[in-house]
Amino acid sequence: MAYETVIGLEVHLQLKTKSKVFCGCSTAFGAPPNAQTCPVCLGFPGSLPVLNRQALMLAAKVAIALNCQIAKKIRFDRKNYFYPDLPKAFQISQFDQPLSQHGYLPVSIDGKEKRIKIRRVHLEEDTGKLFHQKDCSLIDFNRSGTPLLEIVSEPDINSPEDAYAYLTSIKSLLQYIDVSDCNMEEGSLRCDANISLRKPGAKELGVKAEIKNMNSFKAVKAALEYEQARQAGLLDSGKEIVQETRLYDAAKDVTESMRSKEEAHDYRYFPEPDLVPFDFEQALLKDIKSSIPELPGPRKKRFMADYHISDYDAAVMVGDKAMADYFEKCISIHKKPKEIANWLMGDVSAYMKEKNLTIDDLNLKWAHLTGMLKMIDDGIISGKIAKTLLIEMIQTGKAPAQLVKDKGLEQISDAGTIEKAVAEAIAENPGIVSDFKGGKQNAIMALMGKVMAKTKGKANPKKVNEALMKRLKGAV
């Protein structure tokens, strides 16, 4: 039987502040264990938290970018539970009065824009990290007290693919507003998922499972696909779904039960008495709003309208802010957006992927890329040679004109040289010639290849084609 899948996602995001959310310790990644700690983030008795203003600013920036309403009063709560990585045995978080609520994120799904509603965005502190050894466990509290933002969506997502699209969009948005490294491997972005199934058209939500322990967007998608199938199987065979928390095992690609609803914690939330509630200054809100750049949604629409590129191309271009910025710089001097987009999505992206680099890491000046495109337009090099030239440019950092000159990559347009190579190719390949004459139009491509081989790929393909046609037709 077909079911409707209902998914809600909780994204945890480490904010890019210099110091922790309630003390002055550094948040830099990679320090020796417990080097970045103090009585406050170690939860020593008598220590007290003091809110980091920068963390609040970044949190509000995210909330505003997600179209949320910011609370008038900022208040924190204690979430109480015992765990060795939680040094105070409570986490300072926000419960019934979060920083912000009722937002949405536009997500492009199958070429259409869908608004996924955001239930709440709240600020809290991260925990330490446990390292289990053979006969003991060690704790590193460097991460303890790192500002963490929890972004909770409404159950508005209807498939694992859409969940993937939501995560990609949210990551892109967060990079645009420069609030986090969004690095899942270093743990600066984490995601838990709630999933349930229901009969199509049903109003009540089905019993949900919460899935944890996914360390990439692909893992989220895979875990949800597994869970969707598992729940459908249970429902088909008339069994009930148990409300529980399940862990995803990436190696086995399965989810496994971690704890049931009955075993769930009672967190005994109550207002944090060590932090006095305060009003969010309206002037501050204005400053934050003005610091938000053009976001991916509006930018995509502008790209489609101004540059006449497809929805797909525009989505790919704006998905990565650095790429979109690069794209627009290229357009500023080379007014052929589609051509630029094709190169960026094609050969440039392929190289980036192969070497695991970002466009900014890539040693490719945008003036060099556009210079190369102009040389193609001017007939100085062929498109085929350009592919080789691009790699040379990236590897040497040299300008295209310089490389073309040094390596003699200039296209051969000289009629005499081309005529000669064409004549030779026809003479040496009577079989292909007779195929062509017998009506196989494609045979001309084979002859084209022979001519290119003779000219080391440098012959102007348009001129070669003309010369071939003239000779072959003339000989008919």
Added chain:
Amino acid sequence: MELNKLTAHELIGILNKGDILPIDICNTLIGAVRKKDQGINAVVHFDDKKPVERCKALGNDKSGALWGIPIFIKDNICVKDELTTCSSNILEGFRPPYNATVIDKLLCSGAVLMGKTNMDEFAFGSSTETSCYGATRNPWDPERIPGGSSGGSAACVAADEAIFALGSDTGGSIRQPASLCGVVGLKPTYGRVSRYGLIAFASSLDQIGPIAKDVEDAALLLKVIAGHDDMDSTSVDMPVPDYPALIKQDIKGLKIGVPKEYFIKGIDPEVKQAVRSAIDKIEKMGAVCEDMSLPHTEYAVAVYYLVATAEASSNLARFDGVQYGMRPGQVTSVIDMHKKTRQQGFGSEAKRRIILGTFALSSGYYDAYYSRALKVRTLIKRDFDEAFKKYDAILTPTSPTPAFKIGEKVEDPLTMYLSDIFTISANLAGIPCVSIPCGFTKAGLPVGLQILGKAFDEETVLKIAHHYEQATDWHKRRPLT
């Protein structure tokens, strides 16, 4: 001259003349502690080498307000590298790697830290009987309790083992022992003194304050420890007045309220008599006293034991055996370690309060208990807001009874909790409040008068206290120890 019997302001005068040195006072106190404390048990961590070294290191720059003056510290205030255990087995051996802000301020002012004083475990109690180091005895009658939870601080001041001391007050823990030991105890306004480094009992109620032999010393000590602290966001950014100078201003014409709810049945008749006489005296000195009402007083104890225990259950959750303090030897898992640490580390009153507070915050009970308590707390605070529109201060007894016998109430928590009936409201409302000696029972036990004031108006309560003290000699009487 017995230096240990003097006040800080008297000692400052002598030190300034150069007749004595800080080490002379220090040695006298070391002698007094050695001689008397075996019978009183007020001091729990005492290493006489440390204050001697401090005296030697002080030098001759006498600019600090408390230069060369020794002070004892309640065992729940963190002193760097010194034992700070809240008189609990669970903090066995704990030496904090940092100073409480009040300790830094004392050191900056030139004070000499003498040692740590006994208290009810984690400040849970009104008798200093729940300490893991055993009960402190009242210097006026060793069969009796000194009050609590700052019983060690009050008793060592009363016994002249100390010049003055710091205590902490969550529901009366400075004022009630001050009253029962015949000394002065001040709970400042919530937010007046930084709580950074005070091991929390109930974060929204706790406040550090002085216990001293007279009001002038309390004013002097408050001036040193008060003020905003960047490390405590609940401390308030307001200028610190010159309390020792302000307390000398006239009290004529001040309007004073006397709430009828504080003279109820069950109050000891001798206490009632002493407090009434004190009120008459203050009226004769020119203040205008008037009977009035604080209608929500009767709910204070119930509200307090929900709010305070709820916060305590969360504040004390960190004592889990992971990072510091006691950890049992043989454990089978993390959960087993948590359980055994807390089973063995906490005494029974601490366990009772943790369980009570955990229950009050539990899902399904939160609205009926914790949330309701917060609402009633607002009503109690509103009573005071209304009263202080009309009155400059309020006078009441500090404790309904004089010091009771050791063991008398320890098995009966509800009766014990009623010892705080007159002191709790000031914490719930966050207002300043002082207890001063105002008489003795026929059996020779001290009685305390409580003076409550507007938030951040410590000067008015201290002023009234000082003028009353000047007109009486109760504060000069000392027990035979």
